[in-house]
Amino acid sequence: MSINEQDILKALSYVDDPDLHKDIVTLGMVKDLKVDGTHISFAVELTTPACPMKDQIEHACRVAIRKMVSETAEVDIQMTARVTSMRQDNEALMPGVKNIIAVCSGKGGVGKSTVSVNLALGLARTGAKVGIMDADIYGPSIPIMLNVKGQRPKVKQEDGKQMMIPVEQHGIKILSIGFLVEDTQAVVWRGPMVSSALRQFAGDTLWGDLDYLIIDLPPGTGDVHLTMVQTMPVTGAVVVTTPQEVALADARKAASMFNMANINVPILGVVENMSWFSPPELPDNRYYLFGKDGGAQLAKELNVPVLAQLPIVESIRTGGDEGKPSVLDAHSAVAEAWETLVFNTARQVAIRNNEKQPTEVVKITTT
Ligand SMILES: Nc1ncnc2c1ncn2[C@@H]1O[C@H](COP(=O)(O)OP(=O)(O)O)[C@@H](O)[C@H]1O
Ligand SMILES: [Mg+2]
Structure with a gap:
């Protein structure tokens, strides 16, 4: 059975960010999803590199894919971070400062x-x-x-x-x-x-x-x-x-x-x-x-x-x-x-x- 991207996204939509109370697909945290035969790779972009739940979220992704997509697929997950900001892009003062x-x-x-x-x-x-x-x-x-x-x-x-x-x-x-x-x-x-x-x-x-x-x-x-x-x-x-x-x-x-x-x-x-x-x-x-x-x-x-x-x-x-x-x-x-x-x-x-x-x-x- 071939693996498709939609199935993976569906599985990952059961993984929540525990702080933001939404799933990581809705939050747009899943990036660069690629499927090559039985090899799956993607990145999870967290809201801060200082995230204590990094390992927990990665583990949850693996479990979701194993249960809902494939037990044998090789899963390569990169945990990355891009700090969020409440600021607008066009602010005049310190525009590069996020928080x-x-x-x-x-x-x-x-x-x-x-x-x-x-x-x-x-x-x-x-x-x-x-x-x-x-x-x-x-x-x-x-x-x-x-x-x-x-x-x-x-x-x-x-x-x-x-x-x-x-x-x-x-x-x-x-x-x-x-x-x-x-x-x-x-x-x-x-x-x-x-x-x-x-x-x-x-x-x-x-x-x-x-x-x-x-x-x-x-x-x-x-x-x-x-x-x-x-x-x-x-x-x-x-x-x-x-x-x-x-x-x-x-x-x-x-x-x-x-x-x-x-x-x-x-x-x-x-x-x-x-x-x-x-x-x-x-x-x-x-x-x-x-x-x-x-x-x-x-x-x-x-x-x-x-x-x-x-x-x-x-x-x-x-x-x-x-x-x-x-x-x-x-x-x-x-x-x-x-x-x-x-x-x-x-x-x-x-x-x-x-x-x-x-x-x-x-x-x-x-x-
Ligand atoms: N938890 C702590 N244990 C030991 N010394 C501390 C602790 N917190 C602060 N200090 C010391 O107390 C003094 C006052 O701290 P400081 O950070 O300068 O306070 P503030 O900026 O509020 O005036 C400093 O000498 C600091 O090294
Ligand atoms: Mg001081």
Whole structure:
């Protein structure tokens, strides 16, 4: 009996993407289907290279073909990825950037920059193209965390305009307020200067093609946040908090800004940082220094998932201070927690792009 393409597509239409709740044929994920005698080959194009269900989906495809088409056919499946985007093709600002992820918190020192850097590098390790924009005027810490302190973005003339070229390190593109000013200067920057720097980061920078651009925000809600939502269509926000009540109270306020009707940036989820401490000599003991499950509580209130719980680990701090972020060490005690953060964030972006309307840039009219 000869095998035809229609039978294969029919069989594959029983394979669902577990997150998008539709089958992979309807979702247009099956590509390059070829049948040559008893040899079947095709590619499955996932919505992110950071897809934890890659193996599961491949297995389901094989089972469906074996059961419904042929038990003996040789099946060659290539698992590929093309990151989805809610953006239009013709957008003027950063047209090659598919997803903009804002990392925010209520309080400083809860781990925004740590999460931003490790998330960016973790996504890049899965094969995604990633950039990071350090917009924290009060403490631009990305240059230290990525060991590019003192570097300056190069400038290139393009179409009569001076364009910045992001600094590159560990395979990701980086721009930081810290590249433009000395540490001691940063805090005295006035609102309009901050806003104009951020506009330059978005409008006058050659980011090229990126699957994910992570924005490390200052704590709270201020000029930078407002400029950001007025300048860029933010795909979603990641809220970082410790489990402690004072941090949660502030995180709630920061989250409520994104939820405001005229801003309307979806919250992708909550990262609970400093969830517990386990001494290296007693790795099974967990000490909840800042309280327990506060992140889960906030996530529940906001009706979003917990993206990850990150314990307090000395190597996270030293990795940041030494410019060798913890996620780069595949053997660290927190390797699994980083992987969870990366997978869950990429997953929430894919779900958001599938389910929700594009974010509109906020237009504020002054009278
Ligand atoms: N899970 C963690 N374990 C140990 N140290 C951490 C952890 N998360 C953050 N830190 C450290 O705490 C400090 C503050 O983190 P940072 O990411 O700079 O916070 P924020 O950007 O919110 O101000 C940094 O020195 C960082 O290395
Ligand atoms: Mg920071």
